[in-house]
Amino acid sequence: MKSLKIYLLIFGISLLPNLLLAQMKFKSIGEKKPIYFELGYSGTKGAFVWYKGQTQPIPLKFKSLDIDSSDRDSGQPNFNTYKWTEVYNGKVTGEYGFTEWPRNVDDIYYKRYSDGRVFKFKVDESEGYDGKSMALLHNVQFHFYSYYQDSLRIVYPNGIKKSLMLNLLPEDRDRPRYVYIEDYNFDGIDDIAFSVTDGEGLVVAYDVFIYNKLSKQFTKLTTPAGAKGCGEFTNLKLNAERKELSTTCKSGARWLGYTYKFNKAGKIYLIKDEE
Incomplete structure (x- = not known):
């Protein structure tokens, strides 16, 4: 070959x-x-x-x-x-x-x-790489950068466009941004997430967007207001069998852990913290 x-x-x-x-x-x-x-x-x-x-x-x-x-x-x-x-x-x-x-x-x-x-x-080798990438999910376009920049542009089939910022890439820019397509709220429909890894390689921060099959829109997933947590989804793990999300983060020399579930209305809530 x-x-x-x-x-x-x-x-x-x-x-x-x-x-x-x-x-x-x-x-x-x-x-x-x-x-x-x-x-x-x-x-x-x-x-x-x-x-x-x-x-x-x-x-x-x-x-x-x-x-x-x-x-x-x-x-x-x-x-x-x-x-x-x-x-x-x-x-x-x-x-x-x-x-x-x-x-x-x-x-x-x-x-x-x-x-x-x-x-x-x-x-086609006529163009150099500019760091841009795209994913297509439910006919919705996600334009993002694997390298160099942190912006995200979401383009819906009806022409609606939304622009926002993702978690920042590390300053040295050596580690890329990854994209994942998984069912993050366990409703049987794929969602999308983007991750970046810090310079030490210990913490992976995720931006998760949940798809609403009724509105056909994506909404960024955030930790419950007022609940304990890492402030964002870091080192995110999915437990499909238990329908749980778990995150870990560092506080000084200690590692903290938090576990979440979704209620029948699709709202996320904290069920366990390990501090």
């Missing part, structure tokens, strides 16, 4: 694809008029393609992931082959696929289901 140096932002560990964030730009091979698109995903969720010249991204649905670890004994990395289904205006219209390994990607294609035609692509 040909190794290809790419403009590609990949974080995480190949063995754990749910911890992976990727943002890639591709250019067609062999077409009279070049086709350009950007593809992004977070693990197996939040995936999209955005064609150059188009005003909206197209959501992708995860289809499969094949992990080839046959050469691990000889010191080679895993080769992860992803396949995504294109869903345009509610209809399945095609399939994207590629194989990635640390800081490389190859065998990129798009198969158009209407006529079975397969388009080949390569990485």
Whole structure:
């Protein structure tokens, strides 16, 4: 397999694809008029393609992931082959696929289901990386920076836009911002969170946004007013079986811990503190 140096932002560990964030730009091979698109995903969720010249991204649905670890004994990395289904205006219209390994990607294609035609692509290296990333969840766009800046812009399908600030990246800017798509309030619907790690690597601070299926809006999750806690969600852990969120933080030399649940109305409340 040909190794290809790419403009590609990949974080995480190949063995754990749910911890992976990727943002890639591709250019067609062999077409009279070049086709350009950007593809992004977070693990197996939040995936999209955005064609150059188009005003909206197209959501992708995860289809499969094949992990080839046959050469691990000889010191080679895993080769992860992803396949995504294109869903345009509610209809399945095609399939994207590629194989990635640390800081490389190859065998990129798009198969158009209407006529079975397969388009080949390569990485577009014409632009440098500016730190920008995007996730697409419930057709809502989240524009953020993995590096360099701390702003977040949320764009809803009806055109409403909201801008706010996320937890600050560390001053040395060596540690990236990660994105996670999980059910944080245990209502069966995916939510989204962003995390940054402090300079010492001991505290991970999260910005969590909960999706309301009735309003179709995202609301930032905050700790209960007046309750003890870390002030924000740090070192956040989910216990899906018990439907609990737990956080830890330092106070001097001591570590403090707090556990939360959600009531029937979806409000978060403190159930245990370990001080």
